[in-house]
Amino acid sequence: MGELSAIERIKAASRGLRGTIVDGLADPITGALHEDDAQLLKLHGSYQQDDRDVREERRLQKLEPAYSFMIRTRLPGGVCTPKQWLALDAIARRYANGSLRLTTRQAFQLHGVVKRELKATMAAINQTLIDTIAACGDVNRNVMASVLVVESAAHEQVQLWARRLSEHLLPRSRAYHEIWLDGARLEDTPGAMPEKEPILGRTYLPRKFKCGMAIPPSNDIDVFSQDLGFIAIIEDGALRGFNVSVGGGLGATHGEPATYPRLGDVIGFLTPDQLLRVAEAVVTTQRDFGDRSNRKHARLKYTIDTRGLEWFVGEVQRRAGLTLEPARAFHFASSGDQFGWRTSADGLDHLLLRIPSGRIADREGAPWLSGLQSIAQLHTGDFRITPNQNLLIARVAPGQRAPIDALVREHALDLHERASPVRRDALACVALPTCPLAMAEAERYLPRLLALVEERLAAHGLSKAPLLMRISGCPNGCSRPYLAEIGLIGKAPGRYNLHLGSDAQGRRLNVLYRENLDEATIVELLDGLFAKYAAERLEQERFGDYLWRSKHLPLRATA
Amino acid sequence: MSHALRQSHLPEAEWRSELDRLTLSLDAAALNWISGYTAALARERGGAYGRSEHRPQELAPGFGEAEASLGTQARATVLYGSQTGHGRRLAEQLGDAAARAGLAVRVQSALDYNPRELATESVLFIVMSTHGDGDPPDEARAFVDFLHGRRAPKLGKLAYSVLALGDSSYPKYCEAGRLIDERLVALGGRRLSARVDCDVDYERAAGAWLSEAVIGASAELGVAAIGSARVRALTPLSAVSSDPTRQHPLEVEVIANQLITGRGSLRAVHHLELALPAGRLDYHPGDALGIVHENPPETVERVLELTGLDGHAPVSFDGRELPLHSWLRSERELTRLTRPFIDAHRSRAASGIAQMTALDIPQTWQVADLLKSVPAQWTAAELVVALRALSPRLYSIASSRSSVEDEAHITVAALDYSNDGERRFGSASRYLATHGEDSRLQVYIERNKRFRLPADRSRDVIMIGPGTGVAPFRGFVQERAATAASGRNWLFFGARQMDRDFLYQTEWQQALKQGALHRLDVAFSRDQAERIYVQQRMREQGAQLFHWLESGAYLYVCGDAANMASDVHAALLQIVGHHGGLTPEDAVAYLNTLMGERRYVRDVY
Numbered sequence A: 001m002g003e004l005s006a007i008e009r010i011k012a013a014s015r016g017l018r019g020t021i022v023d024g025l026a027d028p029i030t031g032a033l034h035e036d037d038a039q040l041l042k043l044h045g046s047y048q049q050d051d052r053d054v055r056e057e058r059r060l061q062k063l064e065p066a067y068s069f070m071i072r073t074r075l076p077g078g079v080c081t082p083k084q085w086l087a088l089d090a091i092a093r094r095y096a097n098g099s100l101r102l103t104t105r106q107a108f109q110l111h112g113v114v115k116r117e118l119k120a121t122m123a124a125i126n127q128t129l130i131d132t133i134a135a136c137g138d139v140n141r142n143v144m145a146s147v148l149v150v151e152s153a154a155h156e157q158v159q160l161w162a163r164r165l166s167e168h169l170l171p172r173s174r175a176y177h178e179i180w181l182d183g184a185r186l187e188d189t190p191g192a193m194p195e196k197e198p199i200l201g202r203t204y205l206p207r208k209f210k211c212g213m214a215i216p217p218s219n220d221i222d223v224f225s226q227d228l229g230f231i232a233i234i235e236d237g238a239l240r241g242f243n244v245s246v247g248g249g250l251g252a253t254h255g256e257p258a259t260y261p262r263l264g265d266v267i268g269f270l271t272p273d274q275l276l277r278v279a280e281a282v283v284t285t286q287r288d289f290g291d292r293s294n295r296k297h298a299r300l301k302y303t304i305d306t307r308g309l310e311w312f313v314g315e316v317q318r319r320a321g322l323t324l325e326p327a328r329a330f331h332f333a334s335s336g337d338q339f340g341w342r343t344s345a346d347g348l349d350h351l352l353l354r355i356p357s358g359r360i361a362d363r364e365g366a367p368w369l370s371g372l373q374s375i376a377q378l379h380t381g382d383f384r385i386t387p388n389q390n391l392l393i394a395r396v397a398p399g400q401r402a403p404i405d406a407l408v409r410e411h412a413l414d415l416h417e418r419a420s421p422v423r424r425d426a427l428a429c430v431a432l433p434t435c436p437l438a439m440a441e442a443e444r445y446l447p448r449l450l451a452l453v454e455e456r457l458a459a460h461g462l463s464k465a466p467l468l469m470r471i472s473g474c475p476n477g478c479s480r481p482y483l484a485e486i487g488l489i490g491k492a493p494g495r496y497n498l499h500l501g502s503d504a505q506g507r508r509l510n511v512l513y514r515e516n517l518d519e520a521t522i523v524e525l526l527d528g529l530f531a532k533y534a535a536e537r538l539e540q541e542r543f544g545d546y547l548w549r550s551k552h553l554p555l556r557a558t559a
Numbered sequence B: 001m002s003h004a005l006r007q008s009h010l011p012e013a014e015w016r017s018e019l020d021r022l023t024l025s026l027d028a029a030a031l032n033w034i035s036g037y038t039a040a041l042a043r044e045r046g047g048a049y050g051r052s053e054h055r056p057q058e059l060a061p062g063f064g065e066a067e068a069s070l071g072t073q074a075r076a077t078v079l080y081g082s083q084t085g086h087g088r089r090l091a092e093q094l095g096d097a098a099a100r101a102g103l104a105v106r107v108q109s110a111l112d113y114n115p116r117e118l119a120t121e122s123v124l125f126i127v128m129s130t131h132g133d134g135d136p137p138d139e140a141r142a143f144v145d146f147l148h149g150r151r152a153p154k155l156g157k158l159a160y161s162v163l164a165l166g167d168s169s170y171p172k173y174c175e176a177g178r179l180i181d182e183r184l185v186a187l188g189g190r191r192l193s194a195r196v197d198c199d200v201d202y203e204r205a206a207g208a209w210l211s212e213a214v215i216g217a218s219a220e221l222g223v224a225a226i227g228s229a230r231v232r233a234l235t236p237l238s239a240v241s242s243d244p245t246r247q248h249p250l251e252v253e254v255i256a257n258q259l260i261t262g263r264g265s266l267r268a269v270h271h272l273e274l275a276l277p278a279g280r281l282d283y284h285p286g287d288a289l290g291i292v293h294e295n296p297p298e299t300v301e302r303v304l305e306l307t308g309l310d311g312h313a314p315v316s317f318d319g320r321e322l323p324l325h326s327w328l329r330s331e332r333e334l335t336r337l338t339r340p341f342i343d344a345h346r347s348r349a350a351s352g353i354a355q356m357t358a359l360d361i362p363q364t365w366q367v368a369d370l371l372k373s374v375p376a377q378w379t380a381a382e383l384v385v386a387l388r389a390l391s392p393r394l395y396s397i398a399s400s401r402s403s404v405e406d407e408a409h410i411t412v413a414a415l416d417y418s419n420d421g422e423r424r425f426g427s428a429s430r431y432l433a434t435h436g437e438d439s440r441l442q443v444y445i446e447r448n449k450r451f452r453l454p455a456d457r458s459r460d461v462i463m464i465g466p467g468t469g470v471a472p473f474r475g476f477v478q479e480r481a482a483t484a485a486s487g488r489n490w491l492f493f494g495a496r497q498m499d500r501d502f503l504y505q506t507e508w509q510q511a512l513k514q515g516a517l518h519r520l521d522v523a524f525s526r527d528q529a530e531r532i533y534v535q536q537r538m539r540e541q542g543a544q545l546f547h548w549l550e551s552g553a554y555l556y557v558c559g560d561a562a563n564m565a566s567d568v569h570a571a572l573l574q575i576v577g578h579h580g581g582l583t584p585e586d587a588v589a590y591l592n593t594l595m596g597e598r599r600y601v602r603d604v605y
């Protein structure tokens, strides 16, 4: 292992994630934090960003970049109450840019909070009993869980395990309370040392770490993209346990073949009581063996590929003090969401709404933020953010269906009824203007791209065909584009790599088809393939499967 | 002229108007020459105004602030209180002319004058401008305080005259000069000639006062005849120096014009970089750049529209013939309303609204606003005469030559507002805002010798410059870095919103990092519920600030005169009072002493 990466040194010197954040917050000369603190801040659930649309303009104006902070909540399984929703709505209007952003990991993001209001915003979020601890940074991230609701009892148990797992793997540092919630300061207690971190360790994990729980037949969480995935095994309506998948991860870097998306390997089955022990063993193994010198090689997937799966499973079982049972059979049907009203076994109703790119704001003709605010004011169940950036209004009380339907219609929230299949299922990451890593547009570009694709589909009579398209502004792949039938990955402004051919169930990665394409070429290439697909497809055959079968795809792994 | 003078039996008013007519088209330099010439004539003819006997005396050169030492010989004193240098130059011209007329004369800034000497003066001239809200210039504050205070002496012996500089677009027109004039009379002084109040196009009126002052002083002091050769040797002042002036500006190229307030800002502030021809326009940080500008075309258009006059109509005035629109575009003020114009307009307006006085008119009104709300008939020629001559505007230089070499930078807040739904521009600031790269400007340097970094580079400096007031301090900090000054630099800056109005933010950040700036305290008034301004930050740092002052720091204030300067002054009084344990009177004295030592200087506008 080489020299420690810069971030490792920052974490080590941070006195339990404190750094000089407090001083930086008070510095009135800049809207930014000290450079090292901006790294630490991630572990508190916030990213320092700047409005990239005006970056160059402001440089000329002798003004620093328009810094602001993105705050990400920790929201295991994506569940929140209407009261929490209303509080976040108010925070979005008061402190952020007037929008709530539902993420691909079932959390909320607030964008555009300025430094001098960061503390107040964090405190306000915490007042809702939602926190942001470890929502970002080299820790265990938001724990995902399928939002499927039909077999309600077992599903609620999976939700419960997601919450427990999230709590179990949280950092122990009180820095968060100290800085944001005016907890007693470490410095004020003579001789006090930064808290011990029994699971994560003093320098936390080598890299981000992601867990999620899928409930077959839904693979909405894309369980094989998680570092540590759990596939719920429900028999006769009861949760028996989970198959365990390790080593998933999607992020890659253009032009660096040593980086790649990887699907997790299923290594066995465990019973619920073994879950925390095994998860902890996976985390500590990665903590101790993950690459701390090269961040591009630090995710669990590389640790496993470097040392071998067999070694890894052995180490985990040793640390957990158990042997995993053989994996049980399971079946995934789709990674998409089931839109509209559904009724669960307990007789409650649930409405799944389409939220394009998860962005909830009040826009001309689409006052979604206000619409959902109105719904939250009368709703007595809960809300669940789906892994596809959509929103489930869950556990609707009898008699509330009609008023909710009316509000949905009144606020144009009925996209799930109006949009074409490709538009309903598409995902886009945030990208410009806030994401510092974006190479091309994604969220802002998706509507235009969809219109072009819809037009081509219509030209070939494919308007009704299901099609999973995902776009990311860079190869980090936050919209999980490597698992889409059509994946677009930003390369430069207006240029994308085109990936094709996943199974839309999260079990087969797509492959790189062509690189560095402009819009016209993308549309032209798709148009040609749609034509063939329309002519040659088998009944019920999806586009991705067709491309494989018809050998339109190069036989090489995706890059 | 000799004819007019010979008719000295004429009533004074008549020969005066005759004289005015004859001197109408002469510039200040020519008038100066004449003043020397006529003074000599007066002596030759035996001093018709003479009260004291005339004795032959040596010529005492009275240039600048040098004092002519003439033993017990009676002499004239010229005192000036000047902020932007106009008054100082006029005072120097008077000294020059008086010396050449053979008078013993000294010219002094009110700052350097010991007011106790007043009791012994026999002939005193005062050139005093008005600033702030009817205040005297900083350098005259202590003098004025003394004059109005209990210790002011009886002035039975004193003959004096006051030249008041001002701007009739301000409500308290020439207030400082007027108050001094009234006070001197109250103390027993005798007016040698009536006070003259000058508007910003002061040349003509000031020239007349100057001539009369020389004549009056000669008569008063009884100066002997002096060789006509000497009188003729008088050379116009402006020809002595090759520096460009407002009459003879220099053309420079704009090499950058960058908006430096961010999106959403309520103010458009531009940073301009000008290329100076090598070797011309040598300036020092603290100096200002004079800009010869034109009115915005929209403004001219609107005035033509409202008067119904034809822009192409030729108008002769001041010996020149130009089409009306050219007069309005580049010769006359359209954006600042003056008293004479308001009076002239009122006299033309329908009777019902003729009661309106200058005081009823909002400060932000321009000529177009008056024309619009009070309709009146104007002819092209009358309009041109009634409007004041367009005067150049000043902008603090925001750079140091030791850092930017043959460039000068300025920081311009472009006035752009609306009156009654109509867009209004500030004349010069709009002109500058719309002058892009590669365009050209006519400029000159307006020196400000008061506003200088300490010669002793180990002294600390405190700079208070909210808004565009920060401009000269950019030059200061550049200069201090380039000269490796060992003293510390502390800047107070304020504006509305940090994210969009923090002028030169990245440069200050850089300067802090590099140690060129040691402290930076900022107040952004609109970034929180309560309004916070620089004076609050000063109070918060009061102990430190007082400590710096006690250790010899220089303190500079630049920017808004309307509120900021007085609020900052009040904060300083509080700070030195509180941290120095001083009574209010002693705090005033403390600051006056600082001002006297030129360690507390202001450049406010």
Ligand code: SRM
Pocket: A047, A049, A070, A072, A102, A103, A104, A105, A106, A107, A108, A109, A135, A141, A142, A208, A210, A225, A248, A249, A250, A251, A252, A299, A358, A389, A428, A429, A430, A431, A434, A435, A436, A437, A476, A477, A478, A479, A480
């Ligand atoms: C909001 C979100 C996308 C969305 O449109 O919903 C998102 C947004 C960002 N991701 Fe992500 N990621 C999001 C899900 C993902 C996923 C999908 C998933 O986890 O299911 C992935 C791929 C899976 C994986 O991790 O391999 C993902 C892989 C990355 C990576 C690449 C990691 C890698 O190992 O290579 C980065 C960059 C990094 O970590 O260095 C990244 C970094 C980022 C940052 C924070 C950029 C940064 O580091 O400064 C983006 C913030 C943009 C903004 O302005 O909001 N994000 N990111 C998702 C938030 C999830 C959450 O609530 O926690």
Ligand SMILES: Cc1cc2nc3c(=O)[nH]c(=O)nc-3n(C[C@H](O)[C@H](O)[C@H](O)COP(=O)(O)OP(=O)(O)OC[C@H]3O[C@@H](n4cnc5c(N)ncnc54)[C@H](O)[C@@H]3O)c2cc1C
Pocket: B084, B288, B335, B336, B337, B363, B364, B365, B366, B393, B394, B395, B396, B397, B410, B411, B412, B413, B414, B415, B417, B425, B426, B427, B428, B429, B430, B468, B469, B471, B603, B604, B605
């Ligand atoms: C020594 C000195 C240094 C200076 N340095 C600078 C400098 O560094 N930067 C700088 O920008 N200026 C500076 N000024 C001010 C500058 O000289 C001009 O006065 C200023 O730019 C306005 O001139 P203008 O011709 O654009 O507006 P004008 O045409 O003179 O004014 C137009 C009208 O706007 C009104 N008005 C004035 N201010 C406002 C306002 N805030 N809101 C609404 N109406 C208003 C006036 O009453 C007038 O009716 C300095 C002045 C002095 C004396």
Ligand SMILES: Cc1cc2nc3c(=O)[nH]c(=O)nc-3n(C[C@H](O)[C@H](O)[C@H](O)COP(=O)(O)O)c2cc1C
Pocket: B081, B082, B083, B084, B085, B086, B087, B088, B129, B130, B131, B132, B133, B134, B135, B137, B165, B166, B167, B168, B170, B171, B172, B173, B174, B175, B199, B200, B561, B604, B605
């Ligand atoms: C900030 C500022 C405030 C002024 N306030 C007044 C005023 O209240 N009354 C007035 O008659 N003139 C006022 N003037 C005009 C000046 O007195 C006038 O420009 C004069 O020519 C300046 O002379 P000086 O350069 O000797 O100071 C003001 C000028 C400035 C720059």
Ligand code: SF4
Pocket: A429, A430, A431, A432, A435, A436, A437, A438, A439, A442, A472, A473, A474, A475, A476, A477, A478, A479
């Ligand atoms: S995929 Fe890239 S561009 Fe998109 S949000 Fe993630 S890091 Fe940013």
